[in-house]
Amino acid sequence: MKLDILAFGAHPDDVELGCGGTIVKEIKNGKTVGIIDLTRGELGTRGTAATRKQEATNAAKILGVTVRENLGFADGFFINNRQHQLEIIKMIRKYQPEIILCNAIDDRHIDHGKGSQLVSDACFLSGLIKIETEVEGKLQQQWRPKQVYHYIQWKNIEPDFVVDVSGCMDTKMASVLAYQTQFFDANSKEPETPISSRNFTDSVDYRARDLGRLIGVAHAEGFTTERYTAVDSLFDLK
Numbered sequence: 001m002k003l004d005i006l007a008f009g010a011h012p013d014d015v016e017l018g019c020g021g022t023i024v025k026e027i028k029n030g031k032t033v034g035i036i037d038l039t040r041g042e043l044g045t046r047g048t049a050a051t052r053k054q055e056a057t058n059a060a061k062i063l064g065v066t067v068r069e070n071l072g073f074a075d076g077f078f079i080n081n082r083q084h085q086l087e088i089i090k091m092i093r094k095y096q097p098e099i100i101l102c103n104a105i106d107d108r109h110i111d112h113g114k115g116s117q118l119v120s121d122a123c124f125l126s127g128l129i130k131i132e133t134e135v136e137g138k139l140q141q142q143w144r145p146k147q148v149y150h151y152i153q154w155k156n157i158e159p160d161f162v163v164d165v166s167g168c169m170d171t172k173m174a175s176v177l178a179y180q181t182q183f184f185d186a187n188s189k190e191p192e193t194p195i196s197s198r199n200f201t202d203s204v205d206y207r208a209r210d211l212g213r214l215i216g217v218a219h220a221e222g223f224t225t226e227r228y229t230a231v232d233s234l235f236d237l238k
Contacts, residue, residue, distance in 0.1 A: 001066070001067065001094075001095060002032075002095065002096045002097075003032045003033060003034045003066060003067070003095040003096070003097045004026070004031040004032050004033065004097060004098055004099065005023070005026060005031060005032070005033045005034070005097055005098070005099045005100075005101060006033075006034050006035075006036060006091070006092065006095050006097035006099075006100055006101070006145075007019060007023060007033065007034070007035050007036070007100075007101040007102070008035075008036045008037075008038065008088070008100065008101065008102040008103065008115065008119045009035065009036075009037050009038065009102075009103060009115070010037075010038045010039060010103050010109070010111035010112055010114070010115035011037065011038070011039055011041040011044070011052075011075065011109075011111065012037045012040070012041050012052045012053070012055065012056035012059075012070070012179070013041070013052075013055075013056075013059070013176065013179045013182060014037075014103060014112070014115075014153065015035050015037075015101070015151075016059050016063070016172065016175045016176045016178075016179075017153065017176055017204060018101075018103070018104065018151030018152060018153050018221075019101050019151040019221055019223070020063060020168075020171075020172035020175050020176065021163070021165030021168040021169055021171075021172040021208065021219065021221050022101070022151075022163045022165055022168075022221050022223075023063055023065065023101075024063060024064070024165070024168040024171045024172055025163065025164075025165050025167075025168045027063070027064045027065070028168070032066045033063075033064075033065045033066060034065055034066050034067040034068065034069075034095055034097070035060060035063075035065050035067075035068040035069075036068075036069050036070075036071060036088075036091050037056060037068070037069070037070040037071070038070075038071050038073045038078060038111075038115050038118075039070075039071075039072070039073045039074065039075040039076075039078065039111070040052055040053065040070060040072060040075065041075055042075045043075040043076045044075075044182065044193075045190070045191050045193045046181045046182055046188075046190040046191065046193060046196060047179075047181030047182060047190075048181075051181050052179070052181070052182075053070070055178050055179040055180065055181065055182075056068060056070070056179075058178040059175040059176075059178040059179065060175075062171060062174050062175040062178055063171065063172075063175050067095075069091065071087050071088070071091070073087075075111065076110070076111060078111070078114065078115075078118070079114070079118075080114060080117055080118040080121060084118055085118065085121060085122045085125055086131075086133060088118065088119055088122035088126075089122050089125055089126040089131065089133055090133050090135055090140065092122065092123060092126040092143055092144075092145065093126055093133060093135075093140040093141060093142065093143045094135055094140070096143045097145050098145060098146050098147070099145060099146065099147045099148075099149065100119065100123055100145045100147070100148045100149070101149050101150075101151055101223075102115065102116050102119040102120065102148065102149075102150055102151070103115040103116040103119070103150065103151070103153065104116060104150055104151060104152055104153040104154075104155065104157060104224075105117075105150050105157070105224055106155060106157065107153045107154050107155050108153075108154040108155065108194070109153075109154070112153055112154075116150055119148070120148050120150075120226065123144060123145050123148050124144065126142060126143055126144055126145075127142050127143065127144025128142060129142050147225070147227070148225070148226055149223040149224070149225055150223060150224045150225070150226075151221065151222075151223055152207075152221075152222045152223070152224070154194075156207075157222070157224060158224075159211070159222025159223055159224060160223065160224045160225045160229065161222070161223055161225065161229055162211050162214070162215055162220040162221065162222045162223070163220060163221050163222075163223070164212070164215065164217045164219075164220050164238075165208065165212075165219050165220055165221050166212065166217045166218035166219050166220075167218075168219070169205065169208060169218075169219045172204075173204065173205065176201070176204060177201075182195060182196065183195060183196060183200070183201050184196060184197060184198040184200070184201045205219075208220060208221060215238065
């Protein structure tokens, strides 16, 4: 199954928070999108691996993605090594995406920066013919995505480009709030965390509004890129 876009997140809910609006927009434009979660988020203060799994399934349905998988890496303890790279290479070769979206290059949670570099390195290695991988006993062909883009998470990283996601925020926020154990709930008895406050949930919207303001639209999401962003003409720029 070939996908146009494959989005990676260190934890279930990373993708929804970082680039949910962009995913919704691209699906509306006829693109196929998949999500790969690296861990089950089992070290999270609130909820459990089981509740996160169900919430991720619900969020995927809201976004309309074609497929969602979880690699089951150890939350908080996975590293950027051969073993983990090979598992990601298998996913890249399985779905052959043109574009990869992945975690922020630097962030409050240590898994975000680690996951960002791990996926980026695997994208390069996936294109090497001498690295052999198998899925269900079948040898995979090498595949290197054309672009790797990093969404923005907790820290206010300056984006290299922004995507107009006006008209997609309601669906994005519904996918975020599908993680009922993680975010603001006035009736919850679970411990408070940096992302469980109403202020955090509101910040997801007001960051998108602020980026949108800067480009003259209602909402936008920002990304950083590892390579120059090329256009055919000056008139391609908005």
